[in-house]
Amino acid sequence: MKKRKTSSGERAFNVFNITLLTIVALICVLPFLNVVATSFASTQEVVTKKFVLFPTTFSLDAYRYILSTPTIFRALAVSIGITGVGTLVSMVVTSLMAYGLSRKYLFGRNFFNFLIVFSMLFSGGMIPTFLVVKSLGLVNSYWSMILPVCVNAMNMIIMRNFFQALPDSLEESAKMDGCTDLGVFVKIMLPLALPSIATISLFYAVTYWNTYMNAILYINDSTKWPIQILLRQIVIVSSGMQAESSSVDILPPAQTIKMAVIVVATVPMLIAYPFVQKYFVKGALMGSVKG
Structure with missing residues (x-):
């Protein structure tokens, strides 16, 4: 032609x-x-x-300065642990909740959906949330950086819409073959939802990796600080030392240290992104076309 x-x-x-x-x-x-x-x-x-x-x-002076303290490796391990465990917990809770709310026969489904949308518009605020975390005994616990942000309402709605888009005949056929509700979810729905799971997992991973405010509020023990808090302290300390010192050769410039801190905090997520890139657009769009 x-x-x-x-x-x-x-x-x-x-x-x-x-x-x-x-x-x-x-x-x-x-x-x-x-x-x-x-x-x-x-x-x-x-x-x-x-x-x-x-x-x-x-x-490499800025990176040598940042990596000169062994505490950065401990903070890096804390952030990796929080990101891994938090993403796993969030995906388990979010996917189970999304699948349940996507079933039209669920009793009280509209009421629970309303509560989720309501939580997107209104929240208790910083002080009530802190009091709840404190009453649960989570202060100075790694769980204080996971449980308060365990479920994101928007992520849950995207996954719920993804499950709603799947034909009901899949569930009916599986139940006719003797499959339970949990079996339908694990064996049928989850494999089909891999694009959405990969996309939402990335959203959660970025949230946990960038944990800052929750760590500031709930973590008083410096040995439990995630990488973002420690990098902030490094910038503050280096800037203060340079402001007090008359010699510019003692430390790398504050601007260089700040940029190196940004690179250290950003690169891990940039490395992880290509592995889920092929699912990203498909998962986000398939979960957002239906309201």
Whole structure:
């Protein structure tokens, strides 16, 4: 078959579209490249240049300073543990709740759905939540960074809509073969919901990895701090020491340390993203088309 010739208007649109998308991509990528480049830049280059994209002299001083304390590895282990356990717990609770609320025959289904939507608009606030956590004995416990954010209402609604989109005949056929409700969920629904599970797992993993406010409120023991809190302390301490010191050679520039902290806090999630990228769009869209 002959190729259809594109008109001049279509070619002009393609050029405009490619140019616009290239500009948008550069706007998104350049700040991150600046962060990475600044974290590797030398002291003189950071002081003399306002915007660094390709450092002329690579320096690892900022990363050596961040990794100089052994507590960072403990904080990293805490964050990895919270992210892994929290994501697992959240997915188990969210998927079970979403599947139950997706069944039309569930008694009180509309009432529970209303409560979930209501929680998206109104919350108890910081002080009531702290009092609840304290009354449960979770202060200074790792669970205080998991249980208060265990279920996200929006994530639950996306999964519920995904289960609602699946045909009821699958469940009916499985039950005719003697499968229980739990068996239908584990053997039929979960394998079909893998795109949605991968997408929501990424959402939860990012939330737990970036745990900050809950750790500030509920964790008084510095040995239980996650990586985000420790990195914040490193930035504060380095900035304070440089402000009090007359010599700039004692520590790397505060700007370099800040950029290195951003890289350390961001890279793990960037590494995990490609593994779920193929499920991301499919899972998010399939769970959001039905209300």
